Amino acid sequence: MSDITTKMIIDCVREVARRDVSGDTDIFTAGVDSLAVLRCRALLKKWTGVKVPGHVFFGGRTPEGIVDLIGADNAGR
Amino acid sequence: MLVVEDSPLYSAEFFATGDPWSYLAQLRREAPVSLHRRADGYEFYALTKHADVHAAYVDHTRLSSAYGTMVDGSYLPRKDSASGRMLIVADQPEHAAIKKPVKAGGFNRTMLARIGDTVRRNIRTALDGLAVGDRVDFSRVVAPALPMGVLEVLFGIGATDAGHLLERTRTMIGYRDAAYVGGSSLDSLVDAQLEVLDFIEELIDDRIASGADDDMIGMLAQLVASGAMSRDVALLNGLNVAVGGNETTPHTASLVVTTIDAERDQWRGVVDGRVGADVATQEFLRWTSTNSYVQRLSVADFEVGGQVIPEGSFVTLWNMSANRDEDVFERPDEFVVDRQDNKQIAFGAGMHRCIGAPVATLEVQTFVEELAEWDKAFEVVAPPRRLHSNFMLGLTELQVEVVKAKALVA
Numbered sequence: 001m002s003d004i005t006t007k008m009i010i011d012c013v014r015e016v017a018r019r020d021v022s023g024d025t026d027i028f029t030a031g032v033d034s035l036a037v038l039r040c041r042a043l044l045k046k047w048t049g050v051k052v053p054g055h056v057f058f059g060g061r062t063p064e065g066i067v068d069l070i071g072a073d074n075a076g077r
Numbered sequence: 078m079l080v081v082e083d084s085p086l087y088s089a090e091f092f093a094t095g096d097p098w099s100y101l102a103q104l105r106r107e108a109p110v111s112l113h114r115r116a117d118g119y120e121f122y123a124l125t126k127h128a129d130v131h132a133a134y135v136d137h138t139r140l141s142s143a144y145g146t147m148v149d150g151s152y153l154p155r156k157d158s159a160s161g162r163m164l165i166v167a168d169q170p171e172h173a174a175i176k177k178p179v180k181a182g183g184f185n186r187t188m189l190a191r192i193g194d195t196v197r198r199n200i201r202t203a204l205d206g207l208a209v210g211d212r213v214d215f216s217r218v219v220a221p222a223l224p225m226g227v228l229e230v231l232f233g234i235g236a237t238d239a240g241h242l243l244e245r246t247r248t249m250i251g252y253r254d255a256a257y258v259g260g261s262s263l264d265s266l267v268d269a270q271l272e273v274l275d276f277i278e279e280l281i282d283d284r285i286a287s288g289a290d291d292d293m294i295g296m297l298a299q300l301v302a303s304g305a306m307s308r309d310v311a312l313l314n315g316l317n318v319a320v321g322g323n324e325t326t327p328h329t330a331s332l333v334v335t336t337i338d339a340e341r342d343q344w345r346g347v348v349d350g351r352v353g354a355d356v357a358t359q360e361f362l363r364w365t366s367t368n369s370y371v372q373r374l375s376v377a378d379f380e381v382g383g384q385v386i387p388e389g390s391f392v393t394l395w396n397m398s399a400n401r402d403e404d405v406f407e408r409p410d411e412f413v414v415d416r417q418d419n420k421q422i423a424f425g426a427g428m429h430r431c432i433g434a435p436v437a438t439l440e441v442q443t444f445v446e447e448l449a450e451w452d453k454a455f456e457v458v459a460p461p462r463r464l465h466s467n468f469m470l471g472l473t474e475l476q477v478e479v480v481k482a483k484a485l486v487a
Contacts (some may be wrong), residue, residue, distance in 0.1 A: 033158035034267070035309050038274050054271035055264035 009063035079108035121391035135251030140373035184294025222328035328471025363421030454485035
């Protein structure tokens with residue numbers, strides 16, 4: 001799961017929501033919604049083979065926060 | 078106008094352990110239109126009379142659905158990304174454009190007949206699996222049989238997938254209730270929601286590939302394929318139908334069982350055939366009022382019950398209160414199994430009246446018919462546990478013992 005980088009999150013937000021965000025932008029304030037998360041998740045799976053649980057997006061909120069949460073989830077397993 | 082600070086109508090706890098029926102009856106008598114405030118500043122008007130609730134339902138131009146139909150659905154009066162794209166939160170003209178294909182694909186006569194057969198089969202299977210002396214939690218063992226058949230037909234899926242989908246939507250709606258989710262409730266909500274959306278998207282892709290349009294998902298999929306509907310709209314409305322269908326009738330079924338247990342003499346009329354299952358079903362719908370209220374936002378001043386509700390206000394329409402209105406129902410606080418000309422408003426009214434109302438009525442009536450025919454009956458053996466929700470009146474646990482039918486209606 002640690003293969004997922006902040007850049008990947010930024011790239012997928014650009015792709016699915018057509019928004020340019022930086023590592024510390026709250027993606028939901030920037031206009032991402034559940035359906036965009038759904039698409040983002042599908043893209044990440046295509047790129048890395050990993051299916052990220054939805055709550056990681058809503059809990060992390062920023063690309064950096066999301067990656068941190070993925071790492072934390074991973075470490076806890 | 079009565080202003081209630083820290084109103085119990087906000088409290089899921091009050092609906093699980095208190096007496097919301099009495100509180101609403103008091104409002105109906107003393108302050109039919111009232112304003113309810115919470116410490117954080119959220120406030121809504123509450124309509125409690127049948128006539129006022131009905132008037133509000135049909136005035137969809139002044140009372141918008143686009144700002145969420147649940148209190149706290151969104152904190153500020155603002156639209157969210159599903160507004161105008163999902164039936165329950167769409168105003169005209171978008172609403173009509175979405176409703177037409179959903180209704181044509183999912184709720185036509187052929188589909189209703191297929192749903193009826195499947196629901197009956199599932200209810201029979203559930204009841205046949207029970208023997209005299211069995212003690213079960215009805216809400217988990219039997220109640221899900223009602224919506225399961227609907228899902229099987231509308232979504233074109235097997236019983237296993239339907240059961241899985243039911244668990245997910247249950248988590249979404251009941252995420253505040255510890256009976257349905259453990260641990261972090263909001264995490265469970267979003268994970269469940271995304272899983273349901275993923276699942277529906279897979280179904281849509283399957284139907285686009287196969288070209289099949291013989292169920293609701295197929296119909297939506299072909300609209301997506303032809304470009305007449307966006308994929309997002311198809312997904313959102315698939316989700317809307319799944320949640321609306323799953324998280325209502327199981328609760329109604331559980332409350333039908335507790336009502337029969339409490340009203341055994343009246344139930345005998347249905348068993349003997351003196352009271353039609355259709356008539357009894359209308360009274361069960363009035364009595365249980367599973368969806369307690371819906372919320373609207375006034376987009377213009379709205380006059381109701383001799384009061385003016387200013388533009389920009391949340392307004393709640395209390396179905397459960399309207400269904401006990403003494404001006405409309407004789408003996409409103411009594412269950413009357415053979416009530417005639419029943420004006421129950423459990424499904425709302427006007428263009429937003431529950432799109433699944435014919436299906437839900439069919440489910441409940443089929444359940445009533447099968448119970449009346451059954452050679453056994455359910456006896457409630459422990460106080461039921463009510464759902465922690467002010468939006469859905471239901472039971473999360475209903476311990477029953479299976480007894481001989483004669484034991485209940487001697």
